[in-house]
Amino acid sequence: MSRETPAGPDAGLANRPRPTGEATSGTDATGAAGLAGTLDTGLAGTGAAGLADMPDALGEGFAGTLAVCVPGLLALNEDVELPLASTGKLLLLAALAQDIASGAVDPAEPVTLLEEDRAGGSGLLTGSGETPGLSAATWTVAGLALLTAAVSDNTATNALLRRLGLDRVDAAARGLGMARTRIHDRIREPRLPVHPPAFATGTARELASLTTALAYGREPWHRLLLGWMAHNTDRGLVPALLPHDPEDRLPPRAVPYPGVWVANKTGTDTGTRGDAGVIVGARRAGYAVLAHGPAGSEHALVQAVRRAGLAIGSLVQPGPGPAAGAG
Numbered sequence: 239m240s241r242e243t244p245a246g247p248d249a250g251l252a253n254r255p256r257p258t259g260e261a262t263s264g265t266d267a268t269g270a271a272g273l274a275g276t277l278d279t280g281l282a283g284t285g286a287a288g289l290a291d292m293p294d295a296l297g298e299g300f301a302g303t304l305a306v307c308v309p310g311l312l313a314l315n316e317d318v319e320l321p322l323a324s325t326g327k328l329l330l331l332a333a334l335a336q337d338i339a340s341g342a343v344d345p346a347e348p349v350t351l352l353e354e355d356r357a358g359g360s361g362l363l364t365g366s367g368e369t370p371g372l373s374a375a376t377w378t379v380a381g382l383a384l385l386t387a388a389v390s391d392n393t394a395t396n397a398l399l400r401r402l403g404l405d406r407v408d409a410a411a412r413g414l415g416m417a418r419t420r421i422h423d424r425i426r427e428p429r430l431p432v433h434p435p436a437f438a439t440g441t442a443r444e445l446a447s448l449t450t451a452l453a454y455g456r457e458p459w460h461r462l463l464l465g466w467m468a469h470n471t472d473r474g475l476v477p478a479l480l481p482h483d484p485e486d487r488l489p490p491r492a493v494p495y496p497g498v499w500v501a502n503k504t505g506t507d508t509g510t511r512g513d514a515g516v517i518v519g520a521r522r523a524g525y526a527v528l529a530h531g532p533a534g535s536e537h538a539l540v541q542a543v544r545r546a547g548l549a550i551g552s553l554v555q556p557g558p559g560p561a562a563g564a565g
Contacts, residue, residue, distance in 0.1 A: 292549050300542045302509075302531025307446035308523050311553050316443040319418050320528045323505030324360065324390045325445065325512035326438025329421050331463055331503075332448060333402055333410035334383055339459035345380035349397050358427040360506075361391030387466035387503065392425040399424050414451075419444040442526040445514040449524030452501075453516040464489055467501035467515060475504050475513040475540065476527055476547035480555075494520040498555055511539040513547075519555035 293314040297304055305315040337343040356364050362385065364371045371393075377385075382398050385391035399407065399421070407421050419440025426433055452464050468487040477484075482498040490499050495518045502515025514526040527546045529539040 296542070296546055296549055300529075300538065302529055302535055302539060302542070304542050304546065305442040305528040306526070306546045306549075307442035308525045308550055308553060309443075309446050309450050311523065312549060313443070316446070317441050319439055319441055320512075320530045321436045321507065321510045322419075322438040322440050322445075322512050322528065323507035323510045324392075324395075324437075325503055325505030325514050325526075325528070326419075326421050326440065327386055327390065327395055327505075328445065328448065328463075328467075328503045328514060329411050329416075329419065329438065330395065330398055330402070330407050331383060331387060331466055332414065332459075333407045334379070334398060335459040335463040335466070336410055337402070337406075338379070339457070339462060343379060343402075345378060345383075347379045348376050349379060349382060349401055350376045351393060351397055352400070355393050355396040355400060357392035357396055357425040359392045359425070360389060361385065361393055361395075362389055363391055363393035383466055384469060388469040388471055390470075390472070390504070392427070396424045414448055416440070416444045416448075442514075442528050445526035445528075446524050449514050449516050449526060451524070453518070453522040453524045461489075464501050464516060467503055470502055470504065470515075472504045473500065473502075475511060475543045476500070476502065476515065476525065476550060477517070478544050479548055480517075480551040489516075490518045493518060493522060498551060506536075508533045509535065509539070511536065511543050513543055517550060517554050519551070521554050523550070523554050525550050 292312055293306070296306060296314055303315060303318060303320060305318050305320055307313050307316040334343065338345050351363065358364055362372045377394070377397070379398070379401065382391075382394040385394035386398060404421060404423075411420060419438075421438045422434040423437055425437055429435070429437075452460050452467075455461075465487070468489065471484070473482070473484045477498065477500040480498045480500070482500050486499060489501070497519070499518040500515055502513055505512035509531050511529045512527065515524070517523050517525060527543050527550075529542045531539055
């Protein structure tokens with residue numbers, strides 16, 4: 239598969255590429271062994287030849303758009319702007335971590351939830367049907383941040399966006415060198431034609447630049463944000479087939495690290511799957527993987543992101559394929 243040339247705007251998203259190819263009949267049924275087999279050519283080594291083959295192997299048989307970036311190691315459609323879903327919440331959490339570290343925001347500051355903050359979808363603060371959500375009406379800033387990072391709580395996200403303001407989040411993104419990765423609006427369920435077409439959009443390259451800074455950074459806000467991300471309960475995308483402990487929340491002090499350590503933020507929406515994070519094995523790396531396709535293709539999107547996860551795992555944990563230890 240060749241790298242795609244960005245196409246014109248579609249539903250408010252600039253630079254979306256054309257589909258990378260036709261789906262194959264076996265894509266949805268592919269398990270860990272099948273995914274590893276598909277990548278045999280690209281993952282045969284981490285030398286120049288192996289790295290050069292990886293993008294083609296990742297895109298094989300995938301009908302949507304797959305964007306992958308591990309700076310300096312792996313790139314596919316890394317500059318294509320795609321919807322981020324909740325992966326975009328990293329920008330909010332980064333701005334908040336900076337403000338807490340600088341003293342501009344007190345992590346113990348109470349925030350009372352407003353009706354306008356309430357949003358369905360992911361999270362624990364808003365229940366559905368006969369299952370009530372968490373009942374407290376007031377939370378600390380730090381508590382809302384943890385809910386946003388750990389369970390992608392949409393209500394907590396909206397409350398924090400209201401507290402910081404979209405202008406502050408946008409300024410933080412610009413300060414991190416992001417020109418095309420932005421949060422456009424609060425979480426809305428449903429999202430109507432009068433609203434911005436997506437909560438957040440961006441590129442794999444810009445998200446990976448942030449996660450790489452977290453992987454190697456020593457700033458207090460880096461450590462704070464990485465700690466929140468380590469509590470993420472969704473490990474079903476990039477790290478799903480990698481041998482890692484989802485309850486290991488302490489960043490490794492040194493490498494090589496036995497197995498794989500991951501701290502990440504995922505995003506899911508109709509036709510969208512995303513995962514950006516830090517992965518540590520024999521080396522440290524930041525990564526971002528975004529997949530986008532038509533409604534109904536979500537299972538294929540998950541498989542594509544997991545395939546990228548195997549490739550990323552092979553880069554930080556050279557030797558036998560990472561899937562071999564995943565069982």
